[in-house]
Amino acid sequence: MNIGELAKRSGVTEKMIRHYEEIAVIPKAKRSSAGYRVYTENDVAIFQFLKRSRDLGFSMAEIKELISLWRNPRRTSEQVKKLAQKHLEELKIKIEKMQMIEKNLKTLIHSCHGDHRSECPILEKLAH
Amino acid sequence: MNIGELAKRSGVTEKMIRHYEEIAVIPKAKRSSAGYRVYTENDVAIFQFLKRSRDLGFSMAEIKELISLWRNPRRTSEQVKKLAQKHLEELKIKIEKMQMIEKNLKTLIHSCHGDHRSECPILEKLAH
């Protein structure tokens, strides 16, 4: 199949399929005589795997590794689990930081009347 | 003062000070005869304001608007509050999405033994 069909069936855009090939997350696709990328059912599975990983927030570097583990019969589930746990830890840290900001923002917002006057505690606190 | 001192006193790097000038978040600085950017105490206050806003996750476009409101005596606190609330709403949505991912990741990870064997529910679920 061509790239358009692969895109539809995997949920990955054509742009991204080409990009992932370029940055070597995915091996280079074979080409037809006219230079069109040619894909198989196996490629659909790979790009679906990639998409699900992406939806879980894994970076492309991590996904490259995940795919490599997936394709490697000598992997251990420990390797996979550690990768996922590392990602989870990083995610937790990001969430905590954002929750801190959320808390501070809420405090700021609550301190402001939000009326027609110019006096504004939000601006005052940003100016310190 | 020169850009180095402003950077130290505001907590914004020299690189970023130049960049914010370039993208017009901040008006162009005056120059000395040799072409050096020259700043005043007022600029320190502006860049400290910018830094605090940045630390609260506001985008540069939003900060540009915040600074404009801050400098405008005819602003209303309602304008400022609305800007902050919009940012808070977007932040909440991001946090929720990340928490969803966190939940899914945790489930995946719990399903995996993480031992020496190759069988791995994480990879299986990513492959569907």
Place this chain on the structure above:
DNA sequence: CCTTGACCTTCCCATGATGGGAGGCTTTAT
């Protein structure tokens, strides 16, 4: 007066994931 080192300048490149769009070739259907 000259050298040295710290400081400043602009310009280019890179990140990470994604997309837009132009200009041109190929395939398919009418």
Place this chain on the structure above:
DNA sequence: ATAAAGCCTCCCATCATGGGAAGGTCAAGG
């Protein structure tokens, strides 16, 4: 035969940030 749809590569943009090179400026000390 022609038009439409699909594909190709290449360049540019996003957003905030940083690295680094090549070169000009300034202050202090010999």
